Amino acid sequence: PGDGDDYAHLVGGHLEPGIQTGFCSSTGGGWATELIAHDSQLHEVPDNMTDEQAVLVEPAAGGIHAALATWPAVQAAIQRGETPIVAVLGAGSMGLCAIAGLRRYVPQVRIIVGARYPHQQAFARSLGADIVVPAAELARAVRRESGGHIVGDYLSGGCHATIDAVGSSDSIMDCLKFTRPRGRVVLLGMPAVVSLDLTGLWHRETALVGAYTYGTESMPDGSKRHTFDLAIETAADCQLNRLVSATYRLDDYQNALAHAAGAGRRGAVKIVFDLRASDARNKKETN
Template sequence: MTGDLMQLARVHGPGDVRLDDVPIPQPGAGEAIVRVAACGICGSDLGFIAQGGMGGGEPLAEPLPIGHEFAGEVVAVGPGVEGVAPGLRVAVNPDDGYIGGGGPEGAMAPYIRITGAKVGETLFPLADHVDYAEAALAEPLSVGLHALRILDVQAHHKVAVLGAGPIGLCTVAMLRHLGCRDIAIFDRVESRLERARALGAGLAVNVAEESLPDALARYHGEGVRFGTRFAETDMFIDCAGSEAAFKDVIAIAKYRARIAIVALYKKPAAVDLWKMMANEILVTGSIAVDRKAEFAEALTMVAKGEQDLSPLISHHMDFARFNEALDLAANSDLSAKVMLTFPETAA
């Protein structure tokens, strides 16, 4: 493959994403080359494209490669790589090297260089029966699981998920994996709420039809503290990034409720600090950049087939239809997770 070119999706500026012709990577010391078989389109990918970069406001010094939810086959290894050989089927944890998130490599391409190629850290071998597209779900599933681990969610907890996009849906799947049953989820898109029900949410509410506080009080139970109603919800996972929804959560949260913010807020949000103080509400962020254990656990869940994860993936689209796939992924009424697929000998 030396000297051959491939197409790599890179962001050049706001709204400007291109499939650039770049050399097919070659492995150096400690590196492996993976032929990408499937790569999911993440909301952060769409955000990078819209913003023209990582969101810090600075113009790009060079084009930004995207794509971080992926699986494929090792095709070459460099010196010093142990326990990895061509032909190994893997899912890749993108944290090391910030793959598709500010680093020099992106997985929306037929091949990708993996630095620090090591089993159990960057490379996670796949059982023969695991489909590449399902394996690529290990990344968003581990994002949800990371937030749940930060909050120490247990099976008996009553949990609310804000937003039924791909991360919200993956969070529902991981809540079921942890044994939770009292799961409520909120969105405005009925097709996504249907997917949440299929994944095991006990209550899926369109907030255009019923408010979050009313629905939670009805589903999880309610009480009164300091003259104000609260819901008996233990944990909230914010995958929506809506200031209005977050205000509803703070308004209805009970004493010592816990909240994890997974969503990407695009501007500062007002918070009722008196409510947080008076009810000792714990709010934490969750960015999932150090989650090797969660990645492995999510992939093990996928391999065991303990849940039907088919509702998570709405479309499989060939990389040749890249722009069409992006448009589809941006349409919440039509899609959940859009999975790019690659032919075995793409370049």
Template sequence: MKTLTYYPSIPRFLAARALGRRYPTAALPLRLVKRPEPAPPAGWVRARVRLAGVCGSDLALLLGKNSPRLSPFFSFPAVLGHEILAEVEGQRVAVNPLLACAERGLAPCPACARGEEGLCENVAEGSLAPGMLGYNADLPGGWGGWIVARPQRLYPIPDGVPDERAVLAEPLAVALRGLDRAFGGRDRYRFPASTLIIGAGTIGLLTLALLRALGHDGRLDVVARHPRQAALARSLGASHVYPDTAAALTDLGARRYRPILGAPVYRGGYAAVVEAAGSASSLDQTAWAAAEGGRVLLLGAAGEVRHDFSPHWFSELDWIGSYTYDAAAFGRAVDLLGQLPGPEALVSPPFALENWRDALDAARARRFVKVVFRPRA
């Protein structure tokens, strides 16, 4: 089968880290290579990939933005792609890409024993190489024709949900897990009167759609840098959409102050802020956009950033980080796919693996919120 495989290269990593988005797509450490179709281990099944997404964390890896401190918990070379819609014997399934204790042939660690597989202590231990599907040297991710998984990691897609919406199950689970942690979870959500989402990529926009679907009826504002993102935010239920955080805070009525050095700071901001951009600038904006005693939710994966922590203690903020999901959140996210109004508008027309340069250029240029591949088995 054809696969898009990432081969790590320290010189290319350093070059991409230095040049950022100016680094040429053609020079990225990806190769279109043929591999044997994977054979499922005993008790596992093989699934044909229908669609696979390009995640911001994939771009961060390719462009040298992720933290080297996390390198022990992933393994390469690897077939990338952890946002996977697949098919098993005609049944469409969303794939939970976690490879925790059960997959690694180990007794449950404390996190897995309480159902928190996303916090598994053994992601670099056991019978498999470190990392989940898409970041694992032993098992292919979704940027290839086939994957293998335990049946418990496969979630049937509800009838009537189009493929372009179903492929969003994994990032939707990331958003749902974060909202559970920040606002009470399941059927007992306690949403604040005002919330700001900074970042209108896939995670930010799905968080917006989820908040409305779960009952947030207060002021729900979004910072969106690009016109397409802004239009999608309005269609998904944003109260107001702003080009930057300063405009949002000014409209809210927060008080602005000028320090002796650095950007303006604020008092009287939002009761809650969701940070879904993962950059140094967005993290700084988030810290000052939250009202005193407010709550901040850091969603998804950020790069390696430096940050001024003074507003954390100065405003006595509650900070909650949320990176992945557990099995329960993933299942609930799949069930919610049928209730969300049109998130498939985020998704690009599918790219063939052979056109990976065009696909990644489209992702880097933000011509679409979510770029997807359609591998051929």
């Protein structure tokens, strides 16, 4: 929610309630050639950045924010003289951006990724994951890496932090099971209504935290950076434009949404609208 800790402004004023642009009926969203935005929501894109890179800046910011949310657990591991292990469950666009954020901005981490599809596994490796396995084998990979044992449904140890980039009852439960006692589970994937057995969270004293949007980040070195500045760097340096699998005209939104809904099984990552032709046409009509 940015840098605020008071949501009162979301229900006050002249705008309808909404947590951000795109979730508010008064403001609309970005699936248009024009939109209304507050000055604080605008970020200048470098002239040498391609549109394909720029369109990944926002999801990259969300992934980086989640990556930095693991730092308390990572820092504690480093202070104990341990090699911090961070697991990422899910390697869609958000999970892949979290991997890039971990590798670039969270020091000394060993990254284990569970990805369902082969193309996701390949991207995870290229973005800095140390170990990549099919999603169903992530618990086993964490056990091998951490040297733990299975105690009931849980590991005796496990990874120091886990990022859930899926967002379901099953994925949250899986993350709780292979995160070590007093570890940290970061929820990046947005769940709907979930049903969970939280007994393990209680007796293992696991921290379960959400990671939503972006703002001013406290970096591991003590400095302050805005997530979007980090994301602009990451989108360019990591060539995140390669995650753009297909582009659609805005008026072809039905096919675009169908493609996005089945992106993983169709070998895709990010499906985007290409508004450049529409923008050029509108300028021509105006002239």
